[in-house]
Amino acid sequence: MQQLRQDDPPRIGDFVTLARLDADGSRGVPERRYLARSADGGRTVVACLPAPGSDPAQWAAEAQQAARLTQPGFWPVAQLGGTPAFPWYASPYRPALPLPAVLAAHGGPLPEPLVRTLGGALAEALASAHVLGIVHGGVCPAGVLLTACGPLLGCFGATRAHPLAAASPTATSGLETGCLAPERAAGGPADRPSDVYALGAVLAYAATGHTVPERDEVPAGLREVISACRSRDPQGRPEPVAVLGELLPGAAYGALAGATEPISLPGRVVEALSRQSAGVLAAALPTQER
Structure with a gap:
């Protein structure tokens, strides 16, 4: 507070x-x-x-x-x-903390298992929205709120993919450096690949404290999935369901987003x-x- x-x-x-x-x-x-x-x-x-x-x-x-x-x-x-x-x-x-406050409370980047849990839940939430044609357009660390039962993605800025997903000055101007996909920075609309790019930035932030870290800063086990999410080619980015599978192999789709059971969190x-x-x-x- x-x-x-x-x-x-x-x-x-x-x-x-x-x-x-x-x-x-x-x-x-x-x-x-x-x-x-x-x-x-x-x-x-x-x-x-x-x-x-x-x-x-x-x-x-x-x-x-x-x-x-x-x-x-x-x-x-x-x-x-x-x-x-x-x-x-x-x-x-x-009770919820924005992701930057989580890292501040913990005293630095989060453990890889927790990053995987957080990222899996966020990927599942985005997948469920994308199925309905809904694009978020504003995914960033401060928009992720961590509760005792896992993360919730602030839905402010979420837009339907057609025709309301054109880039909005309100939604894009406040995004943290590294969260805005190159095609959106060039004036393109928010779409599913741009959400995945921003998800990669959130994963990078949780694991390193930076949305644009050096490759060596990222834990080895997360480099491939984060790099794929942050591909400059929108067509080269994975779907959120694939991100979930990479982060939490074998996890059942639908079991993470909006969970009601507490997850394991650092004591601080x-x-x-x-x-x-x-x-x-x-x-x-x-x-x-x-």
Whole structure:
């Protein structure tokens, strides 16, 4: 949890803001994410606003698209609200850390088995969306939220492949260096291969702390799959299901994304998730007493 700043809103719709989810200087998320609680104390949510300088109308349109994505493995958009000048959305709260905060809590890159588990779950989530013709278009480390049961992919920016998947300034301008496929950087639309390219960047980040690492930085067991995902040739990138098979051979499709059983996490990451949960409960007590 990050403390609120003076320029942070005290309320978002019917919710009282408690803390910021992202640290100062976080890159890759085209929105401001807050932990918030309803005024009656009955609901805790992650409430989101457009990033400073972004187009509220474009942001609201993308939030509406995200609300339609209900596939397992994605962080849901449960409530839309606000005005054209001040739109917002909210999702039910569960203890979660953006991937950069996970590495910070752990003290560096994650162990290879955990990278494989995270990558497999994300690949499965993308596969389930791609089957429906849905392209994400905004996959990046800060958009991955790790819970005790595995990762969830923030669905903000997700678009249907036709005709709504044209490159969006809101979705692409905030992407962390290394997550934007070359063809998208050249002005092309978001499509399934560009999602796989970004997935490769997330895997690289989890394994090394960088989205564009030197080859020798990447653990030997992950080099081939990460290199394939990050091929400059879109046709040379594997499908998400193939990425799942490379990361977790023999894993049953459908068993990872949106799982409800806890996964094995490093102790410091578990501690950070527990600390966040305790902080939210403590911060909510004054609200409940009003």
